[in-house]
């Protein structure tokens with residue numbers, strides 16, 4: 047095991063290490079986000095602007111149909127509450143004090159010296175959420191977590207650990223966003239996720255940033271025998287730059303991972319979104335589906351599947367719509383088989399909406415705007431369910447606007 | 454109700470329709486015959502206003518209005534509805550959502566028609582994606598029932614349909630044509646009309662035709678009684694018709 051000192055040394059060496067993908071941010075240009083944040087007993091007590099901000103990323107202040115809520119503001123925890131006695135939810139720092147064994151889960155899937163962003167998060171001793179579903183327990187309702195940046199020109203560093211123990215089941219909705227008026231800031235988020243034998247984790251993440259925000263999540267998921275991980279990622283609003291490439295390690299026989307990504311790149315946005323699956327055990331399966339739209343921004347949709355064991359089966363689908371002459375769509379699928387008897391397939395397509403489809407709907411009496419809206423909505427519909435109504439309504443509005451702007 | 458006058462149409466610079474003249478009277482069913490490649494589908498697509506069908510000259514008059522340069526949706530709003538030969542795959546667009554989006558206060562009872570056409574289990578499917586030939590036709594009819602047009606442009610409604618389904622589809626077409634019209638309220642007369650392309654004439658077992666045209670090489674070569682035309686085509690092919698009737702036009 048690596049000692050704290052050894053990790054610290056590694057991190058210090060990596061503090062200027064440029065990441066493999068995405069724009070290189072100079073973190074010295076940003077202040078360290080504050081740890082002095084107001085505590086909130088009840089999310090309903092937040093001011094109405096902030097409540098709306100939460101709702102727009104699927105986090106419900108009234109906590110209706112939620113088994114727990116967690117709110118991190120800048121670099122500290124503002125609220126943490128759990129109503130489901132079977133689920134553990136607290137800040138990571140608190141959890142580390144409570145559970146000695148948690149050491150074995152921290153900085154194990156993500157390495158501190160991966161790049162400057164991981165190094166920075168380590169050196170700042172980033173806090174975040176800890177969620178654990180004990181063996182055999184099923185959360186009846188999702189846990190919601192929200193990470194909000196409240197100050198301009200600051201960084202938020204987050205470190206989360208999620209553990210779904212054997213045969214447990216957990217749903218998490220997490221929203222990452224900025225307070226109104228915070229146009230420029232930097233979000234760094236480390237997430238280490240463990241799904242043990244037979245466990246199931248449904249993880250839905252909604253991002254909603256502002257024009258000049260940089261976002262660098264670093265996520266890895268470890269799946270044991272028969273474990274299931276479903277990841278939904280939704281980004282529909284403007285941002286300056288997001289680069290993320292979560293990796294799922296299918297370490298146990300029969301493990302399954304699914305990544306759904308839906309994202310829109312507005313003018314000025316640069317999105318580099320991927321997902322990677324390592325098939326490290328026999329009979330493992332994965333599905334990577336990405337649907338991206340550019341209305342003027344740049345998108346790189348990556349997907350990588352590496353089959354290291356027999357009977358791995360994976361499908362990768364990257365579809366990109368170009369709704370503006372100024373936008374760029376790049377799809378980069380990578381398939382790698384290191385043993386025989388595996389089945390990895392991919393399907394990638396980028397292009398504009400087929401006129402034939404628009405006219406088909408117009409011939410039924412829909413206006414061009416409604417026809418395009420309907421096609422865009424259909425394009426983005428990859429079957430993500432369980433989104434709160436308020437969010438679904440906001441998504442609908444955004445899509446309608448995209449349809450309008452496209453013609 | 455529909456009048457096509459001296460219509461000349463190009464696709465990609467090539468003349469596909471040359472001086473086509475044709476009329477569909479209100480409440481009538483007009484049949485369009487003609488060999489493969491004659492331009493029948495092109496004529497229907499042009500009447501509906503699809504892009505790529507470039508009108509060089511001539512006019513399309515619908516209910517007294519020149520609609521030659523109207524957009525597709527404007528034509529649909531005025532009461533034109535089409536079942537095309539090869540509708541596109543609409544990935545992500547569920548049949549149910551589409552039917553709901555088309556529906557207005559003028560719509561027919563789509564629930565009943567979906568049931569009748571045995572399309573209920575297709576409502577959650579993406580429109581046309583993986584649909585069989587017959588399923589496409591039934592889905593088109595369901596959409597048309599939501600649209601409730603006054604002029605049905607039907608491109609080979611029976612092609613690719615099994616013998617049992619033909620009866621269902623034929624009867625449904627007849628029913629749609631006989632249902633209340635959003636354009637005309639005249640209780641003595643059918644409000645809705647149709648322009649139907651057929652090779653086999655099977656649909657005419659269920660829908661009574663009033664007038665027939667034969668299109669050849671992009672132009673109308675015969676006009677006459679549709680059943681007799683069909684008999685003639687069946688026994689002698691198109692060659693005879695073109696030769697015999699040319700002088701009579």
Ligand SMILES: Nc1ncnc2c1ncn2[C@@H]1O[C@H](COP(=O)(O)OP(=O)(O)OP(=O)(O)O)[C@@H](O)[C@H]1O
Nearest residue numbers: 464465469487488489490491492493494495496505
């Ligand atoms: N998009 C296109 N580009 C080039 N040529 C076309 C296009 N669409 C139609 N054509 C040509 O126009 C002619 C008429 O085609 P159309 O589809 O109207 O024939 P049709 O009478 O409906 O034949 P069928 O009975 O086989 O359906 C054909 O020669 C066809 O190849």
Ligand SMILES: [Mg+2]
Nearest residue numbers: 493494495538
């Ligand atoms: Mg045809």
